[in-house]
Amino acid sequence: MKRVTMNAVVDQNLCIGCKICEKVCPVYAIQVTNRKAFSDDQKCVACANCADRCPQHAIKMVERAEIRELGVDVSKFDPKEIRALCEKAHLNPEQILCYCTGTRAEEVAACLLGGATTPEEVSAQTGIRTACTIECIQPLLRLVQAAGNELHPDPNGWRWYGVTTTAWEIPQEVKDKYNSRGFYFDEDRELLDRVVKVGADKQ
Amino acid sequence: MENKNLIHPAILPIAPKPSQYGIDPSLVKTRVAELPGMCSLKLSELFPELPDVIFPGGEGALDKLYELAKDEIRKVDMSMIQPDQSVNVLASHHGFTLLGGQPYAVLLKAIRDVVIEKTGCKNIRLRAGVGMRFRETEEYIKRYGLDTYYGPGKAKGVAPVDEGIPIETEIGTLYGIKAIYDADWIIHAHHTDVREVHFHRQIDKAVKPFSMSYARIESRSTYHQNLGPRAANFTARAIFESKFVQSKFAFGAFLNVGPHGVIGVIADNNLYNINDRATFIGCQLYGKVMTLFGKIDECIAVLDFPCPVPYVFSAGVIYANFTGANSDLYDMEGTPLPGYTWYTEAFYGKNGKPLLPETPPLNPAIKMCVHNYAWTGYPSAFFSEHIPTVVVGAEQAKLFDTEPMNIKYMDHATIAKTTEGAMEFAYNATGTDKVIIFDGAMGGLNCSESLAKELIEKAPAVSKEVEEVLMPKWFRQRGVDMSVLEKLK
Numbered sequence A: 001m002k003r004v005t006m007n008a009v010v011d012q013n014l015c016i017g018c019k020i021c022e023k024v025c026p027v028y029a030i031q032v033t034n035r036k037a038f039s040d041d042q043k044c045v046a047c048a049n050c051a052d053r054c055p056q057h058a059i060k061m062v063e064r065a066e067i068r069e070l071g072v073d074v075s076k077f078d079p080k081e082i083r084a085l086c087e088k089a090h091l092n093p094e095q096i097l098c099y100c101t102g103t104r105a106e107e108v109a110a111c112l113l114g115g116a117t118t119p120e121e122v123s124a125q126t127g128i129r130t131a132c133t134i135e136c137i138q139p140l141l142r143l144v145q146a147a148g149n150e151l152h153p154d155p156n157g158w159r160w161y162g163v164t165t166t167a168w169e170i171p172q173e174v175k176d177k178y179n180s181r182g183f184y185f186d187e188d189r190e191l192l193d194r195v196v197k198v199g200a201d202k203q
Numbered sequence B: 001m002e003n004k005n006l007i008h009p010a011i012l013p014i015a016p017k018p019s020q021y022g023i024d025p026s027l028v029k030t031r032v033a034e035l036p037g038m039c040s041l042k043l044s045e046l047f048p049e050l051p052d053v054i055f056p057g058g059e060g061a062l063d064k065l066y067e068l069a070k071d072e073i074r075k076v077d078m079s080m081i082q083p084d085q086s087v088n089v090l091a092s093h094h095g096f097t098l099l100g101g102q103p104y105a106v107l108l109k110a111i112r113d114v115v116i117e118k119t120g121c122k123n124i125r126l127r128a129g130v131g132m133r134f135r136e137t138e139e140y141i142k143r144y145g146l147d148t149y150y151g152p153g154k155a156k157g158v159a160p161v162d163e164g165i166p167i168e169t170e171i172g173t174l175y176g177i178k179a180i181y182d183a184d185w186i187i188h189a190h191h192t193d194v195r196e197v198h199f200h201r202q203i204d205k206a207v208k209p210f211s212m213s214y215a216r217i218e219s220r221s222t223y224h225q226n227l228g229p230r231a232a233n234f235t236a237r238a239i240f241e242s243k244f245v246q247s248k249f250a251f252g253a254f255l256n257v258g259p260h261g262v263i264g265v266i267a268d269n270n271l272y273n274i275n276d277r278a279t280f281i282g283c284q285l286y287g288k289v290m291t292l293f294g295k296i297d298e299c300i301a302v303l304d305f306p307c308p309v310p311y312v313f314s315a316g317v318i319y320a321n322f323t324g325a326n327s328d329l330y331d332m333e334g335t336p337l338p339g340y341t342w343y344t345e346a347f348y349g350k351n352g353k354p355l356l357p358e359t360p361p362l363n364p365a366i367k368m369c370v371h372n373y374a375w376t377g378y379p380s381a382f383f384s385e386h387i388p389t390v391v392v393g394a395e396q397a398k399l400f401d402t403e404p405m406n407i408k409y410m411d412h413a414t415i416a417k418t419t420e421g422a423m424e425f426a427y428n429a430t431g432t433d434k435v436i437i438f439d440g441a442m443g444g445l446n447c448s449e450s451l452a453k454e455l456i457e458k459a460p461a462v463s464k465e466v467e468e469v470l471m472p473k474w475f476r477q478r479g480v481d482m483s484v485l486e487k488l489k
């Protein structure tokens, strides 16, 4: 769940149409037409990426007249299906994926079971990755992929480029080479596996 | 130890700074260190074995540092840099939060000057990475005059959502920020301050920016979500070891700091030489303060520094690490998950309890947090959710309420109109008069007299414990023994 309290507003006089705002918006809420950017306040999730990357300082975050709430009702979906999808992505349904909004894996899974197929759709519906837009991209991509979707980064944007390695895929020779330097690869993998399984017996 | 001589008047805290991430400095009416009953301890008196520092060091200290930095940087091999080539000096926001920020700015100036002097190269740019506040280093570049020093168009702040570049590593493709690598050569300009021990666990500390401030979101998320709490920093090594980064890496130049100030400058073509110093000497210098803070049994923690909540400083320890000081953050085996790190935060279930029962709580010694002055720009609701928090001033509360990463911070915190009111409330509600202030006081720490006495009493035993028991364990876990300290001298 995320409360959207702000909104991006473009000062058209300052905008030079460089499209950087478009490229960093996680939900396609701002677009450049005829060399001027326009934000859609019904889509904007107030991450402030556009405002913080605009080279002209042409975008301001202003308070919304009405607060928008984002969220997917997890109770409408089969908990077994939610768990299966989360486990496929090596996640516990209850674990928090987005440190900014507190969005849990189960909500992302529910959103995907409800028909979302891209990270942008999931962000727009659940609020995940709508604040720092940094730290939760990998588990989000992992879940979108685990739900059977192919990942195609937008070549016209910089939203995300792709999935990366997880604890379950680090090659043994890499572990052998670097273990002695104090990286606890296998121990951490075991810890992550234990987290994934918490609550499984209750189902 | 004789108490009386070691207790000093409070040190002037770091001044509030104008920033889009904090309230207007004019709204910070009172600093907690100014209130009755507050005093300071000097770290060099608490731990007399700490080495001497150049800064803080009175008038002329920064000029001295500039000259010393140039001397050290001159020693590295720069023969690979041709006069017609381009060089990116890579910086990170952290450095500007250390000891008022000036020492790091001096280092960045010295690097530029020596590269010009030794190579004749003129195309030297500054690329300053950030944490989660995408404008933060833009603010620092202006504040410290680095835009004019590096010349028009040569200094810029970069962010993890900027255009990326794929980097092939031993663990597959990771991603860097394109502007970081858009020169023939890169110079890694950093510092040995330990800062986020909860994240890097003092493994490859000097390498970390390659997966953070120089990295795209994909790599940073790999660190904080994919590998686990003790393997996370391998992301940095994987990127640094890549053929791509190695083909551009010229040298590293670091401010050599301790919790009490700037000791000197280290520059080397081999980053791992710097890394060993940062890692092992860091355990010794910072490990003692961290361990001492872990011995505090009850206190009110005060945030009073121009930085986001977890990054406010006291004696080289950030608040985030104080919230985990009930465990040994350097102990890789005994502390898989500290009380606070992002993996820990992720693993709290819907009932507000950790999924794994063995997870330690946030430091129970912190009876209340008085948030007198700290910035937004970092998800901090986990702290106010678990530690009773009182925020000073409605303006500050409003700032948090309207900042995307902290929409929930004020859901759990209360507001006091004044600093004095907040402290009174904290004293009455907690029943303790022990106060530790995270205000960046240089060379020491500000606290209440009651806490000062306790710290003075406990310091000698902590020093012994760290040297004789903890360091041998920490080093063994990192593949070395105590003889490494001799080698690094």
Ligand code: SF4
Pocket (backbone or CB within 6 Å): A010, A014, A015, A016, A017, A018, A019, A020, A021, A022, A032, A036, A037, A053, A054, A055, A056, A057, A058, A059
């Ligand atoms: S980033 Fe700024 S200048 Fe560029 S198109 Fe968007 S609003 Fe206009």
Ligand code: SF4
Pocket (backbone or CB within 6 Å): A007, A008, A021, A024, A025, A026, A027, A028, A029, A030, A039, A040, A043, A044, A045, A046, A047, A048, A049, A050, A051
């Ligand atoms: S969602 Fe973020 S990037 Fe997109 S328009 Fe709103 S504030 Fe700007």
